[in-house]
Amino acid sequence: MYKNIRIKQSGAVLFVGLMMLLVMSLIAVTSMQSSTLETRMAGNTRDSLVALQTAEAALQAGETLLDTNVLNPADFDTNGNDGLYDNSNDQLLSTLNWTAADSRSYTGFNPSNVGTAPRYVIQHISETSAAPNLLVQNYGQNQAGQIIQLYRVTARGTGGSDNTEVILQSIYGAP
Incomplete structure (x- = not known):
């Protein structure tokens, strides 16, 4: 009834199936690499944001120290x-090691969240007399000619590792 007809098979279906499997495998590997890269990017972004937050906190701590008028x-x-410099060193940032000997520490952050506690230095720049139209916060009410001390506050913050570093500076005027 049924005749066995032997037809020579060339294996085209097998070849096409293997090519489709190869293409799907390449797509899967590329997707995994892309996902891994995105995970690293998200981690690095988080790390840099933590570094920025710690540097901002240290900068604010330095400004608060100046605001309390305990320094002259x-x-x-x-x-x-103790992290207090005069204006004789123009290259302060390039020579600073950010150690306990040459800067102040801000300990308001949980050490498990950051690699190293944020640190800051304060450099006395000069003194100037207040202008009548000075619009610096809290100093707009000053009498013209009042002496204002100018300071440069520099803060360094790190993220989850010490490899991520943010350095911020502000100029602060105090009577």
Whole structure:
């Protein structure tokens, strides 16, 4: 009834099936690599945001220290004892090691969230007399000619690792 007809098979279906499997495998591997890259990018973004937040907190701590009026220009010197520098070193940032000896630490952050506690330095820049139209926060009410001390506050924050670093600066005027 049924005749066995032997037809020579060339294997075209097998070849097409293997090519489709190869293409699907390449798409899967590329998707996995893309997903891994996106995960790394998200982690690095989080790390840099943590570094920015720690640097901002240290910067605010330095400004708060100046705002409390517990410092005077005589506290600042070339050696930067306790992170307080005078204006004699123009290259302060390039020579700073951010250690306990040459900067101040801000400990308001949980150490498990950051690689190293944020640190800051304060550099006394100069003194100037207040202009009558000075619009710096809290100093617009000053009498013209009042002496204002100018300070540069520099803060360094790290993220989850010490490899991520953010350095911020602000100029602060205090009577």
